Amino acid sequence: MKGVVLAGGRGTRLRPMTDVMNKHVLPVYDEPMIFYPVRTLIDNGISEILVISTPEHIGGYIQLLEEEFDADFSYKVQKSPEGIAHAVRLAEDFVDDRFAVVLGDNIVIDDLSASIERFEASDSDCMIFLKEVSDPSRYGVAEVAGDEVVDITEKPAEPETNNAVIGLYLYTDEVFDRIPDLNKSDRGELEITDLNESYLDDGRLTYSVLDGEWFDVGTPDGLLKASRFVAEDA
Numbered sequence: 001m002k003g004v005v006l007a008g009g010r011g012t013r014l015r016p017m018t019d020v021m022n023k024h025v026l027p028v029y030d031e032p033m034i035f036y037p038v039r040t041l042i043d044n045g046i047s048e049i050l051v052i053s054t055p056e057h058i059g060g061y062i063q064l065l066e067e068e069f070d071a072d073f074s075y076k077v078q079k080s081p082e083g084i085a086h087a088v089r090l091a092e093d094f095v096d097d098r099f100a101v102v103l104g105d106n107i108v109i110d111d112l113s114a115s116i117e118r119f120e121a122s123d124s125d126c127m128i129f130l131k132e133v134s135d136p137s138r139y140g141v142a143e144v145a146g147d148e149v150v151d152i153t154e155k156p157a158e159p160e161t162n163n164a165v166i167g168l169y170l171y172t173d174e175v176f177d178r179i180p181d182l183n184k185s186d187r188g189e190l191e192i193t194d195l196n197e198s199y200l201d202d203g204r205l206t207y208s209v210l211d212g213e214w215f216d217v218g219t220p221d222g223l224l225k226a227s228r229f230v231a232e233d234a
Ligand code: DAU
Pocket: 006, 007, 008, 009, 010, 023, 052, 053, 078, 080, 081, 082, 083, 084, 086, 087, 103, 104, 105, 106, 138, 139, 140, 141, 154, 164, 165, 166, 167, 189, 192, 193, 216, 218
């Protein structure tokens, strides 16, 4: 399985730092943020990795990642931040069959091998990962009934559940037939939640519950919490 790390976007919640630098080089304790999603892939046996970032910042990632990791990296530019699903579409030439997407501001510390194996053995085209949180309205949220996801909503004002949909997704290359059918949201982006909802509507979506640690470090609070966790764990 190949992997894709999305490190574009605007990083507005981490201004003013992100006015002059890309969010994913900001430190989580003593390492740049992007090391974590890259390590999530490598630690789970995925070493062919496409990194997608902005035209201004992609060069810095080549330097950072090639020096740190012994993996097979490719790089691609997302010219403008038109959404997570828009960025996923840029992986079309890189991907052949099943692949993982991880958001560059998500820290996922868990053994994902059982979930990856389950996805690979299934006839499902999309697997999302859920984690119970106390502040679900900041995230995509999934409602589960029995073994099935029955609803996914992006940042609902009044969430029905505490299940955040974390920034880690498994797809087949069939995803590239779906993304062109998405419409931009009110914030002008192709939303990952709309993409995942299309799988839900077609009965093609499965989920896994994350046992390990998860941090969205796209906000000052998230960055502080993750840095503390990493420092204490070091
Ligand atoms: O962290 C998990 C959440 O991530 C999910 O629960 C939400 O469903 C999902 O929409 C996303 O929400 P955010 O508001 O946190 O997404 P954000 O715009 O911060 O983008 C997350 C990462 O995706 C960011 O680190 C960079 C990358 N990205 C984002 C956009 C909009 C790109 O590479 N290109 C883009 O155009």
